[in-house]
Amino acid sequence: MNIEGRLQINLYPHAGSESRVEITSSRPLQVVKIFEGKRPKQVLATLPLLYSVCGIAQATAATRAFAQLLESKESRSVDVARDLLVTAETAREHLWRILLDWPQLLDETVDAQRIIPIQSLLQTLRTALFAESASFCLHSKLELDGELINELIDHLERVVGELVFNESLTQWLEIDDLTSLSRWVAQSSAISARALRRIIDDEWQTVGRCNIAPLPALSEANLHQQLGTADAEHFIAEPTWQQQCWETTSLARQAEHPLIASLQGEYGNGLLTRVTARLVELATLPEKMRTMTAHLTSPQTVAHSPSDKVGIGQVEAARGRLVHRIVMVGGLVSRYQVLAPTEWNFHPQGVVARGLAKLQTRDKAVLQRQAAMLIHAVDPCVGYNLKVH
Amino acid sequence: MCLALPAKIISIDATTDRAIVAVGDVKKEISLALVEGAKVHDFVLIHVGYALNKISQQEAERTLEIFAEAGLSGEKPA
Numbered sequence: 136m137n138i139e140g141r142l143q144i145n146l147y148p149h150a151g152s153e154s155r156v157e158i159t160s161s162r163p164l165q166v167v168k169i170f171e172g173k174r175p176k177q178v179l180a181t182l183p184l185l186y187s188v189c190g191i192a193q194a195t196a197a198t199r200a201f202a203q204l205l206e207s208k209e210s211r212s213v214d215v216a217r218d219l220l221v222t223a224e225t226a227r228e229h230l231w232r233i234l235l236d237w238p239q240l241l242d243e244t245v246d247a248q249r250i251i252p253i254q255s256l257l258q259t260l261r262t263a264l265f266a267e268s269a270s271f272c273l274h275s276k277l278e279l280d281g282e283l284i285n286e287l288i289d290h291l292e293r294v295v296g297e298l299v300f301n302e303s304l305t306q307w308l309e310i311d312d313l314t315s316l317s318r319w320v321a322q323s324s325a326i327s328a329r330a331l332r333r334i335i336d337d338e339w340q341t342v343g344r345c346n347i348a349p350l351p352a353l354s355e356a357n358l359h360q361q362l363g364t365a366d367a368e369h370f371i372a373e374p375t376w377q378q379q380c381w382e383t384t385s386l387a388r389q390a391e392h393p394l395i396a397s398l399q400g401e402y403g404n405g406l407l408t409r410v411t412a413r414l415v416e417l418a419t420l421p422e423k424m425r426t427m428t429a430h431l432t433s434p435q436t437v438a439h440s441p442s443d444k445v446g447i448g449q450v451e452a453a454r455g456r457l458v459h460r461i462v463m464v465g466g467l468v469s470r471y472q473v474l475a476p477t478e479w480n481f482h483p484q485g486v487v488a489r490g491l492a493k494l495q496t497r498d499k500a501v502l503q504r505q506a507a508m509l510i511h512a513v514d515p516c517v518g519y520n521l522k523v524h
Numbered sequence: 525m526c527l528a529l530p531a532k533i534i535s536i537d538a539t540t541d542r543a544i545v546a547v548g549d550v551k552k553e554i555s556l557a558l559v560e561g562a563k564v565h566d567f568v569l570i571h572v573g574y575a576l577n578k579i580s581q582q583e584a585e586r587t588l589e590i591f592a593e594a595g596l597s598g599e600k601p602a
Contacts, residue, residue, distance in 0.1 A: 138596045139527040139571070163527070166594045184587045185594075187569050187576065188526035235557065235574070251560045254577060475526075516526035518572045
């Protein structure tokens with residue numbers, strides 16, 4: 136049984152030129168059709184059960200789309216609170232990937248006891264924002280425990296510093312170019328430093344380097360144009376924009392950061408830049424959350440433009456941009472669409488396919504490891520089979 | 525589109541923190557590294573080889589009903 140679907144990635148090495156790469160997906164993208172014919176309340180009650188991975192980002196995109204569609208006047212502060220939860224969820228996903236996957240890629244043992252408290256932090260934050268009331272319904276109400284929210288953000292900052300960097304985030308974020316990063320990597324024993332050191336020692340900095348641009352902001356009009364057509368299912372399965380593939384990842388979001396810009400200048404979007412971008416993003420999230428808390432008491436309401444029975448909700452989830460589009464007729468959902476980041480990033484000609492095609496080594500075992508590291512660095516939200524032929 | 529499956533814990537190997545779980549009639553080995561205090565007969569959501577969190581039997585049954593409605597599975601939890 137494989138309800139959640141998988142990616143099948145076939146790599147056919149070709150010495151001296153680009154390798155051939157095939158990526159196919161069995162992800163059940165049409166599962167959202169079960170929402171059709173249902174009322175918004177039913178959808179919002181069912182959605183968290185269906186999408187429990189990145190469930191906060193999914194629920195946020197859905198409530199945004201419904202709020203727009205129904206032109207409900209939702210307070211800005213509720214929207215900020217949900218963004219705060221999405222940001223915490225992003226931190227959790229990054230931590231899980233770093234603490235679970237990286238030791239395996241380094242042939243080290245996972246220390247499970249260090250990972251467990253991260254999940255409960257997210258639950259406590261939800262309670263600190265909404266108490267016992269529903270956080271993802273059409274009229275959610277905040278019941279803020281400001282002191283607890285601040286304590287949780289401080290705690291997250293400490294946990295990330297201790298588990299990932301072996302130092303405070305403020306200190307680590309002083310690293311702003313390749314030279315200072317190299318110095319830190321050589322000195323530190325943190326899991327993040329060990330991962331970067333392995334990449335540098337193996338001279339894999341440019342592994343997977345390819346030309347692909349970060350997905351630009353897509354206006355709602357653009358999205359309606361793409362998703363409103365009869366064959367939108369094809370776009371959802373293999374999305375392109377302006378006849379091109381795009382990347383939507385931590386690297387796409389962190390491209391302007393001085394350290395990432397410095398690494399891009401030297402190694403392009405190769406493995407070192409890509410892995411470091413996840414670290415930079417994780418390190419900046421607690422401060423980002425602190426900035427967001429200032430808007431939790433905003434008296435403003437979110438202005439929704441008239442939507443002609445169609446609503447769109449966009450969220451920057453841990454793995455990239457997530458879009459929900461909902462059409463309603465007579466109070467019922469008549470069309471529900473989800474455009475997920477994995478479909479952009481694992482498009483048959485997308486960033487992973489192009490990066491894998493650039494791998495050049497005759498050693499099949501090395502090729503397998505390079506490919507696995509690149510796939511993990513981009514991070515699908517589903518299991519995959521990789522076959523090097 | 526990231527789905528997690530409800531599963532019932534059949535057995536636990538405390539030394540490796542791994543468990544055998546049942547999703548309908550299908551058994552899988554998963555890691556319990558991300559959940560605290562999981563016991564045999566508990567229900568958990570599993571994703572890519574890990575239990576993500578504990579859920580109630582009612583939530584497990586409701587989730588499988590939703591999957592069945594979506595044509596993904598008609599099986600009930602063990």
